[in-house]
Amino acid sequence: xxxxxxxxxxxxxxxxxxxxxxxxxxxxxxxxxxxxxxxxxxxxxxxxxxxxxxxxxxxxxxxxxxxxxxxxxxxxxxxxxxxxxxxxxxxxxxxxxxxxxxxxxxxxxxxxxxxxxxxxxxxxxxxxxxxxxxxxxxxxxxxxxxxxxxxxxxxxxxxxxxxxxxx
Amino acid sequence: xxxxxxxxxxxxxxxxxxxxxxxxxxxxxxxxxxxxxxxxxxxxxxxxxxxxxxxxxxxxxxxxxxxxxxxxxxxxxxxxxxxxxxxxxxxxxxxxxxxxxxxxxxxxxxxxxxxxxxxxxxxxxxxxxxxxxxxxxxxxxxxxxxxxxxxxxxxxxxxxxxxxxxxxxxxxxxxxxxxxxxxxxxxxxxxxxxxxxxxxxxxxxxxxxxxxxxxxxxxxxxxxxxxxxxxxxxxxxxxxxxxxxxxxxxxxxxxxxxxxxxxxxxxxxxxxxxxxxxxxxxxxxxxxxxxxxxxxxxxxxxxxxxxxxxxxxxxxxxxxxxxxxxxxxxxxxxxxxxxxxxxxxxxxxxxxxxxxxxxxxxxxxxxxxxxxxxxxxxxxxxxxxxxxxxxxxxxxxxxxxxxxxxxxxx
Numbered sequence: 040x041x042x043x044x045x046x047x048x049x050x051x052x053x054x055x056x057x058x059x060x061x062x063x064x065x066x067x068x069x070x071x072x073x074x075x076x077x078x079x080x081x082x083x084x085x086x087x088x089x090x091x092x093x094x095x096x097x098x099x100x101x102x103x104x105x106x107x108x109x110x111x112x113x114x115x116x117x118x119x120x121x122x123x124x125x126x127x128x129x130x131x132x133x134x135x136x137x138x139x140x141x142x143x144x145x146x147x148x149x150x151x152x153x154x155x156x157x158x159x160x161x162x163x164x165x166x167x168x169x170x171x172x173x174x175x176x177x178x179x180x181x182x183x184x185x186x187x188x189x190x191x192x193x194x195x196x197x198x199x200x201x202x203x204x205x206x
Numbered sequence: 207x208x209x210x211x212x213x214x215x216x217x218x219x220x221x222x223x224x225x226x227x228x229x230x231x232x233x234x235x236x237x238x239x240x241x242x243x244x245x246x247x248x249x250x251x252x253x254x255x256x257x258x259x260x261x262x263x264x265x266x267x268x269x270x271x272x273x274x275x276x277x278x279x280x281x282x283x284x285x286x287x288x289x290x291x292x293x294x295x296x297x298x299x300x301x302x303x304x305x306x307x308x309x310x311x312x313x314x315x316x317x318x319x320x321x322x323x324x325x326x327x328x329x330x331x332x333x334x335x336x337x338x339x340x341x342x343x344x345x346x347x348x349x350x351x352x353x354x355x356x357x358x359x360x361x362x363x364x365x366x367x368x369x370x371x372x373x374x375x376x377x378x379x380x381x382x383x384x385x386x387x388x389x390x391x392x393x394x395x396x397x398x399x400x401x402x403x404x405x406x407x408x409x410x411x412x413x414x415x416x417x418x419x420x421x422x423x424x425x426x427x428x429x430x431x432x433x434x435x436x437x438x439x440x441x442x443x444x445x446x447x448x449x450x451x452x453x454x455x456x457x458x459x460x461x462x463x464x465x466x467x468x469x470x471x472x473x474x475x476x477x478x479x480x481x482x483x484x485x486x487x488x489x490x491x492x493x494x495x496x497x498x499x500x501x502x503x504x505x506x507x508x509x510x511x512x513x514x515x516x517x518x519x520x521x522x523x524x525x526x527x528x529x530x531x532x533x534x535x536x537x538x539x540x541x542x543x544x545x546x547x548x549x550x551x552x553x554x555x556x557x558x559x560x561x562x563x564x565x566x567x568x569x570x571x572x573x574x575x576x577x578x579x580x581x582x583x584x585x586x587x588x589x590x591x592x593x594x595x596x597x598x599x600x601x602x603x604x605x606x607x608x609x610x611x612x613x614x615x616x
Binding site for chain 1: 253262263265267308
């Protein structure tokens with residue numbers, strides 16, 4: 040049983056277990072980037088420091104941890120010394136980080152939503168929105184595996200009616 | 207949510223069997239937990255308006271999410287719309303729009319072209335060509351017998367009214383809410399050059415109002431005066447002298463005239479000004495330097511009570527240079543504004559446009575090149591408006607089949 044004391048918190052290591060039983064050792068401060076995990080850790084639900092994440096598979100969890108590590112480091116730099124936030128560095132990292140295939144992107148978004156990591160969720164959602172832009176309706180369905188549940192009559196009606204009157 | 211049969215789509219990549227299994231597992235995961243709810247809404251709030259229409263047709267769940275996301279974040283970046291007319295016969299050649307949210311130009315194919323073109327085959331001396339009022343996105347055609355106008359965002363609905371009593375050329379035409387005002391203009395000796403009439407779209411009747419201030423007697427046309435209007439108030443500014451006055455739609459009377467004073471760094475003076483409403487702000491666009499040599503462009507906010515002018519910002523020098531080069535000696539840059547956007551352009555050549563977005567009082571400048579090549583022809587005249595195009599407008603346009611919007615690629 041480990042004691043979680045204040046001054047040790049920045050170096051304390053926690054373990055995260057993915058849905059496919061991969062275990063990742065992560066610094067506590069990085070884990071706290073996730074609001075969901077922060078809640079779990081602070082409530083001290085876990086007598087040992089292993090946190091199971093049955094909703095996130097290893098491949099995705101690994102990427103998320105990498106993101107959180109990078110952002111934690113960047114924030115430390117700003118709070119620490121002089122100099123403006125390395126926002127260009129972080130922006131470059133973010134755009135490279137999120138430049139993944141649609142399936143990985145979806146995985147990241149779902150995990151970021153579950154783990155409640157706002158910046159990552161925003162980053163992912165913006166990327167998906169950019170991918171959706173100018174896609175046809177059928178392409179969108181294919182990309183996200185969505186079934187068209189409109190009947191032919193309903194589709195016709197949608198084309199003819201004026202549903203939204205946001206003036 | 208009912209579980210559908212788990213069909214596994216073809217994996218795009220050529221993979222070995224181990225990777226194939228992983229891909230299949232991931233696809234299964236995605237099918238069981240597709241993006242929906244909060245996540246979907248967050249994604250959709252980031253889509254520009256035109257893509258929302260497609261998104262709303264993907265599935266029932268997406269349709270609901272589009273509706274919610276529009277409530278969370280209504281799209282308020284106004285489009286800049288250009289109607290291209292043939293110089294001689296005033297027929298509508300083409301139309302396009304710039305959407306600043308997605309930074310694309312859209313070609314607009316218009317089904318009911320007759321609304322935009324000349325009424326008569328032989329254009330009379332009083333040519334009923336399409337014009338823009340530069341206020342509240344009003345387009346109109348005024349002839350001796352007919353006054354037709356439109357002021358919805360995509361100009362789908364056209365009102366036809368009888369012409370005002372006083373016949374004039376080149377008057378000020380402005381929309382104040384559900385009323386349209388026609389004032390001044392050049393006319394026959396017997397008619398009053400300062401006559402003002404207001405049309406009410408509800409009662410479909412014209413009413414004569416207090417004539418324009420005497421001081422404007424020699425400049426009471428849309429060539430010399432710039433208009434800015436809200437639902438209840440109209441401002442007229444003499445472009446060269448910066449003489450300003452206001453009209454109240456309720457009392458139907460004119461206020462006193464003032465000379466606007468702009469503090470610029472001497473020696474660069476403002477030689478030409480245009481006004482408009484950007485949201486609730488009365489904004490003045492001031493061209494600095496000389497008519498033959500534009501040296502700068504500034505934006506001021508005009509206090510509607512005291513007429514004090516407060517500088518908001520200036521166009522970056524590199525952009526001023528582009529604007530100067532884009533303009534011929536014969537035409538002065540013009541401006542159209544709506545919401546937080548001020549669009550600046552050359553009225554005889556809208557190939558390149560410039561715009562400023564007012565974000566929390568700060569000016570963010572941008573520019574865009576129009577990829578539509580027929581814009582460059584000398585045979586054309588252009589009419590410009592600026593309006594917030596909402597989901598309802600797009601739905602109406604597409605439902606009636608009167609508009610088709612296509613993104614113009616470079």
